[in-house]
Amino acid sequence: MNDNHNDPNDLLQPGLSGAFVRDGFGALPFTPAIASAQLAGLTLSVKDVFTVQGLRTGAGNPLWRDGQPVATTSASAVTALLGAGAAWVGKTVTDELAYSLAGNNIHYGTPVNPMAPTRIPGGSSSGAAVAVAAGHCDIGLATDCGGSARLPGSYCGVWGIRPSHGLVGGVSGFPLAPGYDTVGWFTRSGAVMQRVLDVVAPHAPQARDFGWWAAHDALDACDPRVQAAYRQLVVRLQEGRAPVPWRAAGSLALHDWAVANRTLQGADVWAQHGAWVQVHGHSLAPAIRERFGHIAKLQPDQVLAAEAVREHARSTLAHLFAQHGLLVLPTAPGIAPLLTASDEVFTATRERCHLLLAPAALARLPQVTLPWITLDGAPVGLSVLGPRGHDKSVVAAARQLEALLATQHAPALAA
Secondary structure, eight states: OOOOSSGGGGGGGGGTTTOOSSSSSSSSSSSSOOOOOOOTTTTTEEESSSTTTTTTTTTOHHHHHHHSSSOOOOOHHHHHHHHHHHHEEEEEEGGGGGOOOOOOOOOOOOOTTTTOOTTTTOOSSSHHHHHHHHHOOOOEEEEESSSSSSHHHHHHHHHEOOTTTOOOOOEEEESSOOOOEEEEEEEEHHHHHHHHHHHHTTSSOOOOOOOOEETHHHHSSOHHHHHHHHHHHHHHHHSSOOOOOEOTTTTTTTHHHHHHHHHHHHHHHHHHHHHHHHGGGSSOOHHHHHHHOOOOOOOOHHHHHHHHHHHHHHHHHHHHHHHHOOEEEEEEEEOOTTTOHHHHHHHHHHHHHHHHHHHHHHHHHEEEEEEEEEETTTTEEEEEEEOOTTTTHHHHHHHHHHHHHHHSSSHHHHH
């Protein structure tokens, strides 16, 4: 096993889109027990925050990795997928300490977005999304804390999921924020997404038809062409089934929810990693170090106020789900920024993304993103958001949308 992770050659670039870390690529150091054939014929990559027997957990930072023991067991999600017959491919790159939405890493580089090579792949599950989008594997096991499976799914044109918080066990060997962390994954189809959910959450309630609704609030966060596509989609949904209700602007309080979400997540992250960062922060990229510096200053009264906002978000969404069904909205406000974009562009994009990503994370709800439209050669995903615990219903609704979108031409949506 190669322990020198300060060497840039530790990232496997040739032909593999920069998606994989060398440690763990290829044959596993153990033979998994196969309990079923539910995922036979499918291949699996695993984000380098999960414990895998015989390997160290890198978490996107060489200094962190060097301080970790070789794992003697694997995370339960890894064990479940291998036990269902998925074939191992390797471990994938993560943003540093999984604390970014961009997809870049100063130690290991930026995995190449196969759908838009001049643009970022999104993070922190960048490698897992790229591995699936590039066809290097069928399933990319990932995590989603604040959007890490949903945003890369949108940017790379694949399916991604944030399950209900706590539904799937074995979040990771590197917990970023336990109150937010969920096991997520990427696939290239809704059918495989469903198969994986059946394996990792076999006791989740069976799918039922909730109906769906849309929200004016989402429009304000989105680029004009995404706004137009969203409006056209709502018209299409209204033509195909019972009228899709629109919520009045402001009813979802997206800005307030995003602020509260960042506060609560930040407090959780600092409680988990503040002590390590105070000693080893010099090893972090400037942007990551700055983010930790900000959350170190959070005060108890800010956290208490954010908890009240969380309860408002939870109760508001629960009421709307009971009235109207599942929420359909764009996953991201637009296409991924260019790799060469300024820091100001990345910051502004991240802020707008938080408006659409915060509701599920804050209220601990399931959200699935699926491929939707293409603008300037780059993808934008569409999401379904639903009540906590009803993950199978959310996936089933997303598959209905997948079928609907397959009957129409994407350019018409983006006009």
